[in-house]
Amino acid sequence: MSKAKKIQLRTDRFPELRGIDDEVEKALQEKQKNRQYKDAGKRVHGSRKEQAMYSKLISSSDLQSIEQDEATAIELVKKDKVFPKVDPQLEKENGTDSGCAFLKVKLRQAFPATPYANTKLAREQYVKMAEAFNTVFNEAVTIEDLKKLLSIATDGQIIPKTDFGMLFGKQLRNLVFVLYGYGNGVGAAKQTLIEARRYSGISKERALPHYNNLKAYYDRIIERQQHCIDSAKQIISEADMRQHRTNDLTFRGGMLSSVRTVEQYVQYVTQVCTRFIGDHQKEFNQKKEEFPNKEFEPDWSWANIKKTAATQSSSKPKMEAVPLAYIKRTGGLLIEEADEKTVIEKLHFKSLTLGNYVKDNEAQEHIRHFVAAIVDLCEVLDINLSINENLAIAFGAFGRGGKAMATYYPTRQLINLTKRNGDGSVAHEWGHFFDHYLNGFALTKPALRSEQYLDLLMDKFGSRRKYLTSSRSSMSGDYFISEMEYNLKNHIPESPLLKSMAGMVAMLRFGYYHIEGTMVSYHQDDIKGKKPTDSFLYYHSKLQGSYWSNIAEMFARSFECYVADKLKEQGRVNNYLVSGSLFGFPVYPQGKERECINKCFDHLIASMKSHLSIKSFAPFTTQRADEYIDINQEGTVNKGVIIGKERKLKLAKIRAKAIIIKQKQALATGSE
Template sequence: MNSTLINDFGKKIGGARKDTWKGRGLSLSDLYEMTAEEKKVFVKKDNVWEKPDWTSLIAAGADKAVSFWKNEVRKSLPKDPSSMLGEDRNERYVAFVQAVRDHVMELTSMNETRKILTWLKTDGYLVPITPYYCDVPKKWEGVINRSFFKAIQKNTFDLCREKSYPLFGVAKEDADYVLIKNRLKIYFYEGEDVAFKTETRGTSIRKYLSIHEGYATHFYYPEKIEEYEKTWIKNSWIIVDSGSRDIIAYNLCTEKEAADTVEKIARAAAEIAPKKTAARASKTIFHYPQLSWVERKGTDYRNGFHATPELLMDTFGFRGGEFGNWLGDKERQENLNQAYDALMDLADILETDPKNLTFHGTLSIAFGSRGKGGAAAATAHYEPLRRVINLTRMKGAGCLAHEWAHALDHSLAGTFSKPGSSELLASECRISPDAPESWKKLLSALKRKEDGTFTDFYVASDKFDQIHRKSGHGYWSSTCEMFARAFDCYIADKLREKGLRSDYLTAHSDCFVEEMSGTTYHAYPVGNERERLNQLFDALIADLKGMVNA
């Protein structure tokens, strides 16, 4: 790389590298560089012990009963460490799930499954109290529960009785065939365990077919019972449907003939079984119109000079900044200049110290370094787990106000949300009683008019959900996305009021329009709804500035 390139600045942003544990599973070493919020999101059973492709494994020769037992053990583990106590619960959870995964997945027969209980006792995960009872050390409480203890002790008989067992590991296209074949039972008619009998109830006499199997007796009452009894030949094979209790075939000479008949019936029935309707048309990606050039009308904050990483750090107090490796020096400089001017415009509109825009120096900024390519690539996005706004090269131009709104939403979560709320953004959390009225009214006004009916903004956003894929942090009609789009409009209107233009800051606020069934839908606030939201944003910004200056 050319040594004259403008380099990353401030503290390293980093981030959880999910691709590194894909396939091998999340391990303890992966936790070391994670933030508390990243651990909350990524420390999950599915990341530590990725669900195996049981269909492929069984097709390759894995024992079905053993595979089903492994799946039962995996399912019994809690999905995350929330049921555990202690500051190191993430580490203990990962260590235990990883250990169980490794011991369970290496077993190849049901005779070996008893080894798991022995291993748990030997390694101290369970403490034997009596020959039939074990205690769970406090260290492992929450992850070793009754469901897990029950799952590891299941035997083949227990597994085969599970309703999901017949279709376990079966390819979707074979499901109908397997279900039908599983219902068809073959028995040898010898007149004793399988025999015609008569029951008398008062003056009523009824004949039935009795099939005694193990400790159970099954009763069949076919319509043609009289005909069957007269025409059946002893010491022949029969086929019955255990679901409908019908007799499917009889007087078959050999067990092989019966098995071949079952195969033909199941295959034929599966062919004519009702198929699921075709999936609905996939949703499209909403593409922002890309700017041919970025126009700006306003104060020359840089006095004709280029912005530098040091200038962004000193002016705004960013925690850090980074560039994509494929970004050349000219494009890096262009992004620095545009970002500096746009952020100064934002500070001017909000009438606040530029350093307040980074929320006590916790916000970072990235230029084309954290997104993924492809048709679905986002033009810009905000990462709550690392508190970083990423702008995708110059395609991110015009999205800064929208993404900064997400950062603002995130920064308010600790103050405006009820304790214990699991969401990262304040707009998606339960609102704290201590939150200012301006916040409560603003969130309400996004979706409800003053008369309690839905806003046109919400109705249109819901329509966008029906035809477009998710946007940013959720559905188009999610509160957090509606909040960000409304804030973008607020900033765009404020610029217009002052006769200013700042395309890098906001350029797409009014582009979310769709025609459906002769009706035009705007997935952004317009008219009276926009005026009302702008007034509420004024009130919220005033309250926030009061909190900063308090």
Template sequence: MQNQLSLFDENVRILENQEIRTHKQHNNNVAYDVGVKIGGARKDQAALRKSFEENRDLNILSLLEEVSPVEASLVVTRKELFKDFSLSIEKEKGTSPQAAKLKDLVIKRIQSNPSDSKESREEFVKAALNYQMLVENISTIDEFIEFIYEIRIKLTADCMSMFNVKGHLRVIKERLEKAPAPSALHRQYTKELKYYNAILDEGSIPDRVKLTALGPNFVKFFLSAKSANTSLRNIKRDIQSWDDLTIKSRKKGTKNQPLWERELPITPVITAGYAYKINKPTELMELFSFRGVEFGHYMDDHSGADHINNCASAFMDLSNVLNMNHNFSISLNGTLSMAFGSRGRGKALGHYEPIAKVINLTKNRGLLGVAAHEWFHALDNWIFDMSHNYKNGQIGFMTDLEKYGSYNLSNAVVYEFKELMKIITEGNSISEVPVMRMKRKPPITERVLARRAYNECDGDLLQTMHYIHDALSEHIDMAAYYGEQVEKVKAKNDRTLRKLASFVAELHESRTGKFVDTVPCPTNTSRYMQAALKLDKGNKGKYWSSNRELAARAFEAYLEDKLKEDSIVNDYLVYKTNNPIAFPEGDEREKINECFNNLFETLVKIHML
């Protein structure tokens, strides 16, 4: 490994050996906190955040933005700003069940959070508070229908220039003068004149709050007559009393067993790598330039010594096997902290906190093979933050391939991340689609396609679904040719394929008398992705199949393979990634490993690591 310490002189600062012992760590020789207090002035942030949550004051939000844009982004969300709304409270207020359901539906159409900027968050808060005030006293569905008209005027004023509104008014006035009265045409133009005059009045209000800040789905509900009318029709049909809104309690029973659990070593084995004897946490901090090192109050000196020694060996192995320019790269430019047994949650072996920039490994089970997984989460988040010059308020990860910035981020790095996630998620695999009872038959064109496919494939279900898949794929090529949104066509094809799987199963049963529970369907996803979807029970992106978790587990597999090439075993860093339920395997694993090679070679070449 090349020694390029000079490259880090300006970017990495070696922290002073500052002890920040808590009262309970007073007599510990090893397990005590050093470096910068992890989380910084968290109590100040917490006080401002609590004050804003209680008062919704924009001045307090502005102060919070200065202290921490991340904290500001956590309170400026739909969930937080509308947390006081509930159907039970509406019932107590005397709101009709239909009006209450409409209120709930519209809130769910508001975007979860605004875009990542101080200005966007301020506009979002203003709009949310204004909407709450306007809708507060509505208690019947008839009042809500009038309210839709009122909001439609406000949103139209947001979307249209007043110059265009005045132009519409001139044309309408001219047509109204020529229309005979009384007549249907005269009544129509009179109604339009009133509507556009109301828009003009609304647009003339100084410093008016723009409700468009609440997002496109919110806007669509009020501006699209079809959207609003469909919702009104469904609610009038389905909601007749408060009993229709009662949420049925889930049946009690035994908890579902997890579909996969990590296989853990009894005692972590470390061979042929780097063995360090660390006596104090300051030595670990200095070795990698960690921002701080923290221990839980229940961490004794013996366990603390195990952690800091194994951690030092693990991260030196990681640094060397990836050919990093310097072991300071492990701390990601001095921004990363380590915690041992101090910030645990649930049954997790470890976790990474993107707000505090800290990896926590639990006291006992944290010794067992998850350090690499959590470090990759830290790297993933660090590159995203760096792309925004660390001024972003939203928590983000580069592997999500969205909302990343361009500050100091090489196009080569972006390319390698995109290639990595493409190989991780895309491929040619088979999915077992469960057969569902069909409430209505597919359109006749789709039924004709399914029957033709079944007949030409002599009843072979997999070949039948391949035939249908290939036929639907032609729609994607056509969409690309005509410049349409390919992703929407792909999503529609996927829904159609799953729907036709049930139709083919019924057709198969009628022809052969054999009932099947599932139908094999070809997919455009990798086997690794399909396995993750099974762990998430088909909910794409929920946890196991989210980009950041797919990438972190794939990194574990890559790293273990790299260590094996050098005959290194480090169970503290990574352990047993040969399980196809949770990790890539075979040719997919080889391709993913090659992508990781390219990514880390690029990061090292441009001195990011």
């Protein structure tokens, strides 16, 4: 078995870093020393086991070490890694004011989850700002103590003096500024501060001046209304009435224009002002019971509120991939044995990483089925296995919890499969890799080519974009086609590959088939919620939520269908590669759209091979085999058989005979 290669550190340029990554590398290898299957290839940073090691070693002073690998820096420099959560119970025990603790929670929530950009400078500023905020938090016990945050945000030591809102968001800026009395017109921030002061509580002595000011204010208003009534009752002529309207009347409009006599005027003014007096008295009685106009005890109830998701009935069909009950592969090249060396040398992957809890027998099964899946994928697409040279694979090493059984990480160019023996999602995740491959493995936001091109195409519609997104307006089919043809011709670089990719995006999102210049999904029928320029794939995906309607996810799901159809054309199956268990749901391409999307993939892959000089698939054996593996509920193998072509017919007859015998036995048991 191959051994994990040790990474050569750049300690010649950073002598102060000697020992940090060595310690991590040593700890990782120590955990695998007694295992048959080990990590192989260049270590891909960021796995759960590596981050567990780093969690014990990294401090803010270790930024230079992390920055040796940009992807590691992007993944590690996040709020939860650099800005500890506020513990209300601990704050209370330390004597912190309830309102101050409440504001700490709100300020941390407003602190952005990641740096404003994927650059070294942005990450450095982000970490330093988080540390400075946390230092103030550790010392603050009252709301007044938090005012120090303003000087941190604006003193120019961490970021330029005027850039705080731009780099860390308006929400955080408004909260910091309102603490110091600035931005009183910012409603949400001001309301948060009022809530915080309410939670801090107020003594009777401190509340009394607030009550007196409130009472004096309403007394003046009520006194003015009463004066208006009293002076109106002294009117005896129209001249007096005109003078009263000029000097004493407290309101305008209403029915004054229809008043003709002195009696009507006095009656109307008395009625309106009496109503105003009653309203103001009611308002005063309400506000005098509110903070800060009466005594309030400190209140920590906010710390005990647990938000629960509202359970509402939904008409959405439940779509959730389940682990495979069996693994079936037919017609593929014979894979007798496979190990980590096979993945690196034959499939050309840059690395293989195994999670700490992946046992040797699980690793063996994972690797063998994965090798078969990638071989089948590249064979049916007729692309050389060397296309995988920038791709890494991990089994149970990078997952962060949740329901996803597989994930592609653009920052790592890595596919992670969970510990269960796959759920048929290899094609889906490889589709994300393919999408990223076509964008040159960029670490930008967004990183995938499909996302970039959808943004570009939408932007090029300019002010007419509203016709593609608004439910109240739409474009005619002919006008949309002319606009899309113009955008594809003039705003996409002159490259068959990029033109094909943009055309694929137009097909997935709008149902525009660029190869023929037609609208596959345009309709005039009344389909609730579907715009004429929406593809049916996008329409049904949007009904399920933003994850499903994301263009990168539609690309990957469509790629699944394409691979499954390619296998079917050749009479082959590989459900570890693509299970197809959810293909019946319309969030996967259906009918005419699926046919056109498949042709777009044909066009895209042909363009890629030509433009990037990708060679065709080179088979490494002439032998083929069928395979069936039964998996139990724990995810381990019960039994399996690999069938060569020469034994296939004989075993099929044996199975058929066994089935007939079981049927006869069942009938006999039933007759008894």
